[in-house]
Each structure stands twice: as C-alpha cells, then as structure tokens.
Amino acid sequence: MARDIVIWPHKVLTSPTKPVTDFGPSLQKLLDEMAESMKEAEGIGIAANQVGEPLRVALVGREDGTFFEIVNPQVLEKKENVTLEEGCLSVPREWEKCPRFHKVKVRYQDKTGEWHELEAEGRLAHVLQHEIDHLDGHVFVDHLSSLKRTLILDRMKKLQKVKARQKD
Known part of the structure; x- marks a missing residue:
C-alpha cells in the first residue's frame, strides 16, 4: 500500500536518518510501500524519510526503468562537477539547476544485509546522490541560493496547508 509523500520542510526530511539494523520482513514491507508511493508519484527514486520513516534506506531507479534498494x-x-536540472517528490512541481558530480562510488547494503560497491555515472550517479542526500537530512533545495530556497519554501508551506485542509 502506498504511503503519503512528506512535503519539505517537514522535520523527517531535514534530519539524518538512522541506520537499518533489522533486515527482516519489516524492511521488505517498507520497501514495497516505498515502491508503491514512488510509482504513484511517477518518481525515479525515493528515500524512506520521504514516506515518514527515518531509516537509511532508499530505492534508486536505473536507466532501464528498474529499481534497486540501497541500505x-x-x-x-x-x-567531475556537473550541474543538472533536478526535482523531488517532496518538493513537487519545483525544478532547478543543482550542483552534483558526474561520477560517484557508493558502498551500500541490499535488503538482505549483503554489502556492495557501485561505481556510477550520469543519471544513475545523479539519482544516487539525490537519495543519499535525503538520508543525510538534505533536499536538493539546500544546494540552491538562499533566495531560490526561500521562494520554494514559501510555496511548500502553502502546499502543506492545502494538504492539511484536504485531510480534515
């Protein structure tokens, strides 16, 4: 079942997440719910804190449309510094140029706890950096100028109020 996606600047998005220590059925359930939420929102990646879980786990989209978990x-x-157009499920309808790196090397665990290392470039490197930023308590707007960040913050606070009224 899909969960609601949390809108920035919610506290769960601005705080570092906790390491995953339980690789049992509860992790698989969370991954399934994250996948449903991401699919509904037509995303290419999602971090656990975007669905309200402060755990260090994310789903990352590959170029071929498949996804894998990073724990x-x-x-x-x-x-190789690069600037890329970026958006976020937790900052809907906002797109800005964001500084990133063209190539990254990442160490992570899969859902069974097994460790992997991955060298990625291009789009995959971009998605990995975006999702790991979430797990560290950052959203892409943190990389923008204070003026752009403030303008987006105002729009997200209005959106949060609209969503809160819709739930009532």
Whole structure:
C-alpha cells in the first residue's frame, strides 16, 4: 500500500536518518510501500524519510526503468562537477539547476544485509546522490541560493496547508 509523500520542510526530511539494523520482513514491507508511493508519484527514486520513516534506506531507479534498494549507503568517491536540472517528490512541481558530480562510488547494503560497491555515472550517479542526500537530512533545495530556497519554501508551506485542509 502506498504511503503519503512528506512535503519539505517537514522535520523527517531535514534530519539524518538512522541506520537499518533489522533486515527482516519489516524492511521488505517498507520497501514495497516505498515502491508503491514512488510509482504513484511517477518518481525515479525515493528515500524512506520521504514516506515518514527515518531509516537509511532508499530505492534508486536505473536507466532501464528498474529499481534497486540501497541500505546504509556511503559515498566513497565523487568526481567531475556537473550541474543538472533536478526535482523531488517532496518538493513537487519545483525544478532547478543543482550542483552534483558526474561520477560517484557508493558502498551500500541490499535488503538482505549483503554489502556492495557501485561505481556510477550520469543519471544513475545523479539519482544516487539525490537519495543519499535525503538520508543525510538534505533536499536538493539546500544546494540552491538562499533566495531560490526561500521562494520554494514559501510555496511548500502553502502546499502543506492545502494538504492539511484536504485531510480534515
């Protein structure tokens, strides 16, 4: 079942997440709910805190349209600065140019707890950085100028109020 996606600046999105220690059925249930939420929102990645769970786990979209989980990820290397157009499920309808890296090397666990290392570039590197940022308590607007961030913040606070009224 899909969960609601949390809108920035909700506290769960601005705080670092906790490491995953339980690789049992509850992790698989969370991954399934995250996948449903991401599919409904037509996303290419989602972090657990975007559905309200402060855990260090995310789903990352590959170029071929498939997804894989990253649990307790660490960025080991970043190379070649690049600026890319970026949006976010937790900052809907906002797109801005964001500084990232063209290549990254990431160490992470899968849903069984097994460790992997991945060297990625291009779109995959971009999605990995975006989702790991979420797990570290950052959203892409943190990389923008204070003026752009303030303008987007005002729009997101209005959106949060509209969503709250719709639930009542």
